[in-house]
Amino acid sequence: MDALLILDLQVGLVHGPDKPWRGEAMLEAVNTLLDKAHAAGAPVFLARHMGPEGSPLAPDSALTQLIPDLRLDGSEQVFEKRRPNAFVGTGLVEMLRECGATGVVIAGMKTQYCVDSTCRAAGDLGFPAVLVADGHSCSDTPGLSAEAIVAHHNGTLAGAFCRVVNAQEIEF
Template identity: 50%
Template sequence: MASPASSRSALLIVDMQVGLFNGPEKPYEGERVLDNIQQLIRKARSASAPIFAVRHTGPAGSPIAAGSALWQLLPALELDPALDTLFDKTRPSSFFATGLAQQLNDVGIKHLVIVGMKTQFCIDTTCRVAVESGFDVTLVADAHTCMDTPQLSAKMIIEHHNATLGAALVKRLDTAQVRF
């Protein structure tokens, strides 16, 4: 189960944007990760769990500047601005200067199910800040991704973060195990 029975859960989708997902460097197992996130969206909707989706916003003139085609969330996610909370960030943390913690508290969310991109930056930071902010967190181990770096393969980065974050900070589940 994704959360204790006494707490309300929400799905938090991080930086699943056109420019990051479809850029020159492809995310590791991107289509599988996207499919898993789509499954989690359906599960959240079925359980009437809120969905929050954040976009990383670059400075004016950058490929992911606000309003640019590459900045948009992936259409395949089928997010609905009338139902879902869509917001922007400028730092790796989904909480920094976004009002996210207050929005979650306002609707009684105690537990976050976190998915998206990029594992070693925004997923890692968002998980850590969520825990520091008093939320219970489930990191969906098969629903976050990144790209290879010169030092490490994306697969190794993902495995490392699943192990590190799952060791003491967050609960780690696969898509099939998550319940809202």
């Protein structure tokens, strides 16, 4: 069974000054996935990105808390990470193996950093990945719009690194 892996849906990244592109639609897609995973008894993991002391995402910052908009039921495993790749230094591989997960469905923030890095690593670690096409986002950058970043990653990651599927089509 696939596990649901939600990356960095934290107060500072979702409700901060740089709002994610299609943030409400992304959140609805993620909540749809949470409902499906809970109903199927699939394991759910939520990563919280921690920055260095003194940064906006310092470990003691309220900005690192998960957003209250998520439909959580208390069965989820929450873990902290300090690198874009959610597998580095977190014990995620061991947690996935322990619960019997055979793959991961990936959603969350930010497309060009944590979502990209985690999708690229998952298969190499033995967990074929599904990227939720409408379940990840980011903010505009000086060089590219968030819409272009999301479209680029959905196209680039598809096939070589993961399957790319809309939330409504995913079953656990």
